Amino acid sequence: MAGRASYETIAAKTTNAINIVFRVDGGDAAVNAVSFAGESLLAVAQRAGIPIDAPCAGSGSCGKCKVWLLSGAETLRSSASRHIGAEEYAAGARLACESFVAGEAEVLVPDASLVLSKRMRVTDLRGQRESAVFAGFRQTLQGLGFAGDSGLEWREVRLNPPTLDDPAADRERLRAAYFSVYPPPVCFEMSLEALAKLPSVLRVSGWHVVCAVRVDETSGKHTIADIAPACPAPSPLVGLAVDIGTTTVSALLVDLLTGEPLAAGSAGNAQLRYGADVINRIIQSTRPGGLARLRTAIREESLAPLIDDMCRTAGITPADIKKVAFAGNTTMTHLALGIPAEYVRLEPYVPAFFRAEGLAGPDIAPCLPRSAEVLAAPCIGSYVGGDITAGVFASMLPKQEQFCLFIDLGTNGELVFGGAEFLLACACSAGPAFEGGDISCGMRAADGAIESCRLDADTLELEISVMGEEGTKPAGICGSGLIDLIAELFRCGVINAKGKIIRSGLRIRRDDAGVGSFVAVFAPDTESGADIALTEVDIDNFIRAKGSIFSAVRTLLAVAGCEPGDLAAVYVAGGIGSGIGIANAISIGMLPNLPEERFHYLGNTSLLGAYAMLTSRAACAEVEAVGAGMTYIELSAHPGYMDEFVAACFLPHTDATLFGPERGVR
Amino acid sequence: MAGRASYETIAAKTTNAINIVFRVDGGDAAVNAVSFAGESLLAVAQRAGIPIDAPCAGSGSCGKCKVWLLSGAETLRSSASRHIGAEEYAAGARLACESFVAGEAEVLVPDASLVLSKRMRVTDLRGQRESAVFAGFRQTLQGLGFAGDSGLEWREVRLNPPTLDDPAADRERLRAAYFSVYPPPVCFEMSLEALAKLPSVLRVSGWHVVCAVRVDETSGKHTIADIAPACPAPSPLVGLAVDIGTTTVSALLVDLLTGEPLAAGSAGNAQLRYGADVINRIIQSTRPGGLARLRTAIREESLAPLIDDMCRTAGITPADIKKVAFAGNTTMTHLALGIPAEYVRLEPYVPAFFRAEGLAGPDIAPCLPRSAEVLAAPCIGSYVGGDITAGVFASMLPKQEQFCLFIDLGTNGELVFGGAEFLLACACSAGPAFEGGDISCGMRAADGAIESCRLDADTLELEISVMGEEGTKPAGICGSGLIDLIAELFRCGVINAKGKIIRSGLRIRRDDAGVGSFVAVFAPDTESGADIALTEVDIDNFIRAKGSIFSAVRTLLAVAGCEPGDLAAVYVAGGIGSGIGIANAISIGMLPNLPEERFHYLGNTSLLGAYAMLTSRAACAEVEAVGAGMTYIELSAHPGYMDEFVAACFLPHTDATLFGPERGVR
Numbered sequence A, B: 001m002a003g004r005a006s007y008e009t010i011a012a013k014t015t016n017a018i019n020i021v022f023r024v025d026g027g028d029a030a031v032n033a034v035s036f037a038g039e040s041l042l043a044v045a046q047r048a049g050i051p052i053d054a055p056c057a058g059s060g061s062c063g064k065c066k067v068w069l070l071s072g073a074e075t076l077r078s079s080a081s082r083h084i085g086a087e088e089y090a091a092g093a094r095l096a097c098e099s100f101v102a103g104e105a106e107v108l109v110p111d112a113s114l115v116l117s118k119r120m121r122v123t124d125l126r127g128q129r130e131s132a133v134f135a136g137f138r139q140t141l142q143g144l145g146f147a148g149d150s151g152l153e154w155r156e157v158r159l160n161p162p163t164l165d166d167p168a169a170d171r172e173r174l175r176a177a178y179f180s181v182y183p184p185p186v187c188f189e190m191s192l193e194a195l196a197k198l199p200s201v202l203r204v205s206g207w208h209v210v211c212a213v214r215v216d217e218t219s220g221k222h223t224i225a226d227i228a229p230a231c232p233a234p235s236p237l238v239g240l241a242v243d244i245g246t247t248t249v250s251a252l253l254v255d256l257l258t259g260e261p262l263a264a265g266s267a268g269n270a271q272l273r274y275g276a277d278v279i280n281r282i283i284q285s286t287r288p289g290g291l292a293r294l295r296t297a298i299r300e301e302s303l304a305p306l307i308d309d310m311c312r313t314a315g316i317t318p319a320d321i322k323k324v325a326f327a328g329n330t331t332m333t334h335l336a337l338g339i340p341a342e343y344v345r346l347e348p349y350v351p352a353f354f355r356a357e358g359l360a361g362p363d364i365a366p367c368l369p370r371s372a373e374v375l376a377a378p379c380i381g382s383y384v385g386g387d388i389t390a391g392v393f394a395s396m397l398p399k400q401e402q403f404c405l406f407i408d409l410g411t412n413g414e415l416v417f418g419g420a421e422f423l424l425a426c427a428c429s430a431g432p433a434f435e436g437g438d439i440s441c442g443m444r445a446a447d448g449a450i451e452s453c454r455l456d457a458d459t460l461e462l463e464i465s466v467m468g469e470e471g472t473k474p475a476g477i478c479g480s481g482l483i484d485l486i487a488e489l490f491r492c493g494v495i496n497a498k499g500k501i502i503r504s505g506l507r508i509r510r511d512d513a514g515v516g517s518f519v520a521v522f523a524p525d526t527e528s529g530a531d532i533a534l535t536e537v538d539i540d541n542f543i544r545a546k547g548s549i550f551s552a553v554r555t556l557l558a559v560a561g562c563e564p565g566d567l568a569a570v571y572v573a574g575g576i577g578s579g580i581g582i583a584n585a586i587s588i589g590m591l592p593n594l595p596e597e598r599f600h601y602l603g604n605t606s607l608l609g610a611y612a613m614l615t616s617r618a619a620c621a622e623v624e625a626v627g628a629g630m631t632y633i634e635l636s637a638h639p640g641y642m643d644e645f646v647a648a649c650f651l652p653h654t655d656a657t658l659f660g661p662e663r664g665v666r
Helices: A004-015 A041-047 A085-091 A134-145 A170-183 A191-203 A272-274 A276-286 A290-314 A330-337 A386-395 A480-492 A536-559 A582-587 A606-616 A617-628 A641-648 B002-014 B041-047 B086-091 B132-143 B169-179 B192-204 B270-274 B278-285 B291-313 B330-337 B386-395 B478-492 B536-559 B582-587 B605-615 B618-628 B641-648
Strands: A018-022 A028-035 A068-071 A077-078 A092-095 A099-101 A105-109 A119-123 A152-158 A187-190 A208-216 A221-229 A238-244 A248-255 A262-269 A322-329 A371-377 A405-409 A413-418 A424-427 A449-455 A462-466 A509-510 A514-521 A532-535 A569-573 A598-601 A631-633 B018-024 B030-035 B066-073 B074-076 B093-095 B099-101 B107-110 B121-124 B151-160 B185-192 B208-214 B221-231 B238-244 B248-255 B259-270 B321-328 B372-375 B406-410 B415-416 B423-428 B448-454 B462-466 B506-509 B516-521 B532-535 B568-574 B599-603 B629-634
Touching: A018 A041, A028 A041, A028 B074, A041 A099, A041 A105, A041 B270, A077 A092, A085 A092, A119 A290, A134 A606, A152 A480, A170 A187, A170 A191, A170 A208, A187 A191, A191 A208, A191 A221, A191 A272, A238 A290, A238 A330, A238 A606, A248 A290, A248 A606, A272 A276, A272 A290, A276 A290, A276 A330, A290 A330, A290 B291, A290 B536, A322 A330, A322 A386, A322 A606, A330 A386, A330 B536, A386 A413, A386 A424, A386 A569, A386 A606, A386 A617, A405 A536, A405 A606, A405 B086, A413 A536, A424 A536, A449 A480, A449 A514, A449 B093, A462 A480, A462 A514, A480 A514, A480 A532, A480 A536, A480 A582, A514 A536, A532 A536, A532 B099, A536 A641, A569 A606, A598 A606, A606 A617, A617 A631, B018 B041, B030 B041, B041 B099, B074 B093, B086 B093, B093 B185, B121 B185, B121 B291, B132 B605, B151 B169, B169 B185, B169 B192, B169 B208, B185 B192, B192 B208, B192 B221, B238 B291, B238 B330, B238 B605, B248 B605, B259 B291, B270 B278, B270 B291, B278 B291, B278 B330, B291 B330, B321 B330, B321 B386, B321 B605, B330 B386, B386 B406, B386 B415, B386 B568, B386 B605, B386 B618, B406 B536, B406 B605, B415 B536, B423 B536, B448 B478, B448 B516, B462 B478, B478 B516, B478 B532, B478 B536, B478 B582, B532 B536, B536 B641, B568 B605, B599 B605, B618 B629
Parallel strands: A018 A105, A187 A221, A238 A322, A322 A371, A405 A569, A424 A631, A569 A598, B018 B107, B185 B221, B238 B321, B321 B372, B406 B568, B423 B629, B568 B599
Antiparallel strands: A018 A028, A068 A092, A068 A105, A077 A099, A119 A262, A152 A208, A208 A221, A238 A248, A248 A262, A405 A413, A413 A424, A449 A462, A509 A514, A514 A532, B018 B030, B066 B093, B066 B107, B074 B099, B121 B259, B151 B208, B208 B221, B238 B248, B248 B259, B406 B415, B415 B423, B448 B462, B506 B516, B516 B532
16 A cells, blocks of 8 residues: 555656546446556556456456446547457447556446456355265265364363462463463463463453463474453354465365364455466566565455455454465465465476475464464475365375376366375366356356356257356356356357357357357346357367366376276366366366266365365375375476377367267276 | 544544644654644644653653643643743743643644654664673673574575476475485474575575574474575674663664674663553553553554664664564563553552563564564563563672672662572662653753762852763753762752752752752753753652662561671662762662672663573573572562651661661671
């Protein structure tokens, strides 16, 4: 804020300053932003704190930063774009990244162009039935002894009140009473936060208290993280599990003693306005002040409000959180902690760290207390991070005697092959297609997303299923919906093996350049009032994404001398929807051609793994072991990978025998 | 700031708001403050961030908050005061605490009425000769093995650069290289601050670095607190020793490897505007938001700018500070850490803690790094704190075979009696007289203070010595000057045993109420242009202060069945000037009647003790041992103490035989 304020002050004093008024759809007030001639509207808006979505980092390729000129159209030098039709352009539609200030203007930012619009979702889970996946996971953890040892517990202590003859300080009095139950060589420590509460809690409780004790078996240190009166019974000991995704941040508030979830929440990663993928984020982080900006975005704009909201929902405050476990890919882990990630993307691809220890609450979010211990899932390579070590643990793949495959479909795709004997990991740059990026009508798995569909081969009528309450109008297509739609278009002969549209009809259009598109939902039935249409460019982007996954599977298995048919199970993870149509994913050549029952959709395994680390120190040690036992394979350095990729960029594949009827053979 | 801003906003919208303009002497801009009818000018000024001095917390007793009305005299309801003469009052002088808003006004705040005016003093000590006291202390420490083991050192590490075949992360690469020199079971940890520097330092240095390592022998933990290229030689490892006094904060920046001081600094404790003594501070801290206000005052207004300035002087930044040791009385230690101190002053006088552990840089000042370890000298009672445990260690009293006495003359007086066999400690509420408080012409030991004087019995001419450069005009009298002046007035028969003025002359005046005063320096020769005069009220305050010290000495010694004559040495500590005239202090009955050579003036022993803790872990353990071995005597609970005090409130004492010519007998 200080930086911005001073910039504005300087600018306001400069006669060259040009005022741009932003009106945010649904917002109350106009935002006056000072700019200079030649600046892009996107840059001006971002400086003014308006979170316009720009997953392509302002390169003009994604088309997400659409705004409407209310006045001053003549003063903005902007060009038509393949994302803005001639009619829309005439009506004032512009891409913010392709419009440059030349004079004063007033601009409407539609809700749909905002990064965080409607993105935060928090659910009260107290007293709710757990989802089948989560309940099953908890049962598995319990069965394997990975539950109920968070390392924190409430311990009751009774003290004698002080007198003139016994005027020991409160802390030393508590320490003596604690030692009478847990004698030395226990090492007694007390957090400043607990110490600050101590005098009043002791006196209010009549010298009968409970201490939230964190026991470190290795050092013998017992840390009093919190203190409360013994009566009435103290509130739960609460922990926070977080998955820091490139696109979405997901979290669970958890009762550490019972393992029960209290609230679930998710929000967009506010770093999105600095680029959709880790490479763009890293580039942005190396600019002056960039690392701090990216860290602020995740800590203060995404995590802090999400944690606040989740705590409010669960009836606690962030200061009550005693422990945090988080998992993220290598770049997200670096940026969240403010550690430079620039060498992650430069040969020989070396991160600053795999493991970080000694972390405390404020390292992750300013609202968290210093006394909260923070655990980070370990990374093992530049593109295989904590989300994968935590996720592979959650999949229980390392417990399998037969060969299995773990696939995490995120902004990046990561694969782990092996079982109890070995673990091979690799990453492929699938791009953000599965999360709605790089797709003109794409969106993340949220309310309004088309999550599955079925096409009638004769009429080309499309039956869709939309996320959200009954009657929610479709706003776009998320990953699982895309897989279905492209599989259906291919099955019905609308597109050919190269993804080109080869039929015609009401739903099929071509623009001036001859680029075809398929209208999934017509304007009157959509949320935005514009068609939801998939273009050949979108299909091309998607085919490359699915091709990169399939070729990575083949290459990784080949390294171990195996073939897809050797796989006893395939665990699919990722937040691409409520699940994916496995048959469809196979039919387009994204997943290997195996019997459907060998596939298991696990959802967000990164969050599940973080949950396990939070609630069990044994699980934490196991995640560390998974990381230590994993071998990282750099695909790009592997001969044959590029050939595999090119061969996989067809529907379903250039080698059609791979997707014949006889599944599980090759 | 946020609180203030919103208050101002609300006030500005209220039609009842009254504008007060403050002009600060020597300041550039006027400060516009919003107020309401009936508010005291002092409260309005303090809310506006103008640090008017108010050691009596606005009770009208100290007379330090004098301001001048520039306009609007008729709109302030204020009364004449014993601190403002009729002539001054007519000219516009007012006490801010006794003036209440009734309409708009413009007010001049003279420099002399500001708390922090000219109070920060920083000296570059690099290449300077150390003071005799400090050099002697360092020699003693060295002789006793209390030097050169700060627990931090630079350690050289060479790494192999990464390749595609060896892409381990930077931290793990460093860890492996470190282990090759310091093998496990060493436990390797790295601070986030060091981790953030790691990628660039490794590459800039050609993979040849030095690590600032903190070794914890108990846990075997080696923490990398910082990292730098091996060539050129790294900058010193810097530590900070701090004495947090009720009135003054003093600090030393120290090269941890050599023990050499790099810079010295002192500043007023900004909490002063909430009251001069610990009792008033505690009362203020219990008001809504009070604890946070007091913590902010010491952390952000006193320590942060002082540390900043000292670092600039020494050519480093606060982020370079690797270790901090601080000592303060029990209340200051509580308030600096934000721990409630309210039970310190309520029977049975129980602080929240004696020892605090696990502290990090930001706990003490926001500019310090998390990786900086912070040590606090242990407290042992409500009124015997870390300044005394550190100070007693520095005096080396616990090494003495014979009985010795340690006296710390601060805002409170603390005494420790004993030696190698036992240590008895007590506190007496001497009040702030020795530091210039409660004395109309009093000031702290700083430039302009009269630090010693001599009176001619016949002419009543006063010869004075003023602190600061040649030609500095006197501005007031500090503790050591007061002792001299009162002793001289008594010796020359100007005042009697009760402190009443019994002579007349040019320098002697009486106000309308008949209260006498002695003019030490006439207006033309003073900095402020007003007389520096000592009133009978001042003398009375001083006599009670010295009486409380002497009676405490007698009572403490009596507890052990001893008399002053048994004392082999008396160590006098405190920042009351460059030293005190021992003969004068004895002649007025402040110190026991012993041969002068048994007295040793040690200066700020709290700071010396903090220095020792900073540079030596052995010294740190010894300070802990001193604290653990000390018995606290509550004087007020001791029968006979009040009688001793009443008897000591004369010059020199009601029992004149105590101060006969035969010294060291009783």
